[in-house]
Amino acid sequence: MSAKNGREHWGSKTAFILAAAGSAVGLGNIWKFPYIAHHNGGGKFVLIYLICIAIVGLPLLVAEMMVGRATQKSPVAAIEELSGKGSLWTSMGYLGVIASFVVLSFYIVVAGWVMHYIVLAANNAFEGMKPEQFGQTFGDLYVSPGLNLLWATLFMLITYLIVQGGIKGGIEKTTNLLMPGLFVLLIMILIWCVNLPNNAFNEALNYLFMGKEEIEGAAVLEALGHSFFTLSLGMGAMLTYGSYLDSKVDIFKAGMWVAVLDTIIALIASIIIMSIMFANTESNFGGGPGLLFVKFPQALVQMPGGYYVTLFFFVLVFFAALTSAISLLEVAVAFLIDKGWNRKVATNVMTISIWVVGIPSALSASAAWKEIFGDITMFDIAGKTSFFDKMDYLASNWMLPIGGLMIALYVGYALSHQLRAEQFHMGMSRKAAAHFRPWVFFTRFVAPLVIILIILIEAGVVQKDSVNKFFDGLLSHKASAVSELSN
Ligand code: PHE
Secondary structure, eight states: OOOGGGOOOOSSHHHHHHHHHHHHSSHIIIIIHHHHHHHTTSTHHHHHHHHHIIIIIHHHHHHHHHHHHHHTSOHHHHHHHHHOTTOTTHHHHHHHHHHHHHHHHHHHHHHHHHHHHHHHHHTTTTTTOOHHHHHHHHHHHHHOHHHHHHHHHHHHHHHHHHHHTOIIIIIIHHHHHHHHHHHHHHHHHHHHHHTOSTTHHHHHHHHHHHOOSOOOHHHHHHHHHHHHHHTTOSSSHHHHHHTTOOTTOOHHHHHHHHHHHHHHHHHHHHHHHHHHHHHTTOOOOOSSGGGGTTHHHHHHTTSTTHHHHHHHHHHHHHHHHHHHHHHHHHHHHHHHHTTTOOHHHHHHHHHHHHHHHHHHHHHTTSHHHHHHHTTOGGGOBTTBOSHHHHHHHIIIIIIHHHHHHHHHHIIIIISOHHHHHHHHHTTOSOSSOTTHHHHHHIIIIIHHHHHHHHHHHHTTSSOHHHHHHHHHHHHHHHHHHHHHHHO
16 A cells, blocks of 8 residues: 555564554553452453453454554544544544543553562562562552652653654564563563472463352453453554554454464463462462562562562563553554644653653652542542552543444444455455454444443443352353253
8 A cells, every 4th residue: 555644654564463462462461460360260260351352352453453554544533534523433532542641641650660670670679588578668669759750750751762763663663672572581481480399380370271160240340341451452552553554464363463462471471470479389469469569579589590580570571561651652642643743742742741640640659649639539439549540440441441332333333344344355365254244243243242231330230240140140050051961
């Protein structure tokens, strides 16, 4: 395709897949997934998560890339081109830009902690620490306004420098270097885990894949919410990256690659973290988010090679966070570029704005902030008290699912069948692919229904209990069928 509007394009198919996988693989995979998988008992939760990725995530990933490539524009401009300027669908594009602010504002805080831990690990600061000192170290960082602000600012600055370089010169160059690096580090650590004591590696595999039989309604919610977050869906990131694609790429195949890489990396990260915890006979994984920053380095410190594993692991988390953050910033920047701004100015303006919005996330745990603003409990959202938790909750549980629902309905119903078919088959040697109709079916019916159900549960219209009962019913049905068969 000739470069429409003189738009920049990815250098190759692989470059696009690495960039999109870079967006998908992030803190969600390495910081969040292992603890929610553990907390929900592995096994059935992991299965439900995989199903969510396959029946909701993948179809929507393709849908987003399709709209981007068809228009060669970022979300707002893309919908304006396809449906007209006054179309209500453009709200989906604006929601995406707002979501990029919300997600980045807490992303830069966690990524900042990761950078702080790289420095600690490199200086061998964990050596000789008493157990309670690990919690203390993280606690001190968590409430320190200075450190949080410093690291979050530094991380934002690095993200800025990359995005300012443009698609080929900035984003592609970075993701083509960091993604293979991340993968190599991950595999090295995985191999190291195979020989850990206490049969830990096998136990981790067992826990992750065979874990608990029963499943709770809340777990289904968490699995679906996370599948949006982890695939960078529902806010136009994949749409924006798709807008730099040319006609030579088979977007379904590319989407498959991204979903598979994202899933494999989340699973490997979980196996690594669980193996290390089990090797240390640690079954208490702590209160969730702190797992990576407290229990994990604590478990590693006495192990031979622990110094390098801790260091390499935090470096790879940093790579993952950075390649995601650039896609988040790119959504906001591309919005302004498509309004006629030049990249430099657009990147300057958006970086500063997002950084300002991120300040409360960076400071909200500090004593000074609490003194001035209280715990902001008056805006208490679903029991989340800190500003930081609120942002995470708002984005993962509301903004991304709503954005995802809109893109499913838009591509499923508002787009012409001809455009869908043309985009789906572009870059393929076949004229009519067998998986085209199933993809349309999942985009039109399955994905919207599942998301609506989840939103209703989240809004309290449908009780979690009834979802529990539904699953219990299914399971007892299965159990009685099995016992009948075996009689
Ligand atoms: N997918 C990223 C992760 O797993 C987060 C993200 C969400 C990035 C939305 C871009 C857009 O951490």
